Amino acid sequence: MAPQDTSTTMAEPTSLAPGFAGIAEDWSSDQRTFKNVPWGKAMMWIFLLSDTFIFSSFLVGYMKVRLSTTTPWPNPSEVFALSFGGEPIPPILIAIMTFILITSSGTMVLAVNYGYRKDKNKTALLLLITALFGASFVGMQAFEWTKLIVDEGVRPWANPMGASQFGSVFFMITGFHGFHVSVGVLFLILVARKVWRGDYDTEKRGFFTSRKGNYEIVETMGLYWHFVDLVWVFIFAFFYLW
């Protein structure tokens, strides 16, 4: 293994206690709790943990609102149905969006894998494909929002289909998720550019943090992207299928 900058990867003792004994040992050790994990990745995990609580608050709030409305909740299976000239098909667009996000998760995981193999071109290409899928997801969401606002008259304070809280919950939850996807797409393009340029091969220092970059950043980026997919799994189940 080539000598690396200590700010990203530290030499670890080769024998770390496994299992539960390892937990006690890691947490009571000096300097670092999370062994074998670069600091950027640990920080991304901490951020994702806080983000988990934000999305959970939204979803639990939605649960409470839905439990307490006396007017019936609009049936998502009908609201989000699309018809292509004939019978309306139940949330087909949502299903397609789900598949797109899963596909992008798959290309992301491949990008991480090729990154660690130092395959610069494949990594950059896969990152760009992931970004493309992400962008198309946001596009479909924009289409969905337009349809709901313009054609169906859904507003955050009222809608013609039922409980008036439907709009505010829908726009807040999917909006916040869509924002995450959009930020992820920018993040992906940024990392793809750096990979393409070879920054992680030459360990070029970042313009902002001045830290040496390497392919671990692709994995950290991947964590964020998979998290966005993960949140969608819950939104899909609780909002669109419930």
Place this chain on the structure above:
Amino acid sequence: MAHAQGQQHPLSVYIWVWALLFVLSTFSYLVDFYHVEGYLRWTLILLFMFLKAGFIIAVFMHIKWERLALSFAILGPPTVLLVLIAILTIEGDYTFLSRGVFFGTGS
């Protein structure tokens, strides 16, 4: 150990999980498509949801291969959400009943 060079695992693991996620998503869509109702619906939807979430976290996010100190730090705290869910379920029922009592069936 794989960690010295980051998380490197055979591609086949990822491809399998990837395929599985597609299958599980299709299943949850079919639950809605065929209008499965009642307890069966919730059981199936929650089952597919947790399976998908579990595979994404375990394999795609590499938690399966991380040290337990990190896994527990990540997966432990969200369990307190169960308390929030319990509290707001009670609160939601209470609000529903109050609305029934004070506003009738409207609003």
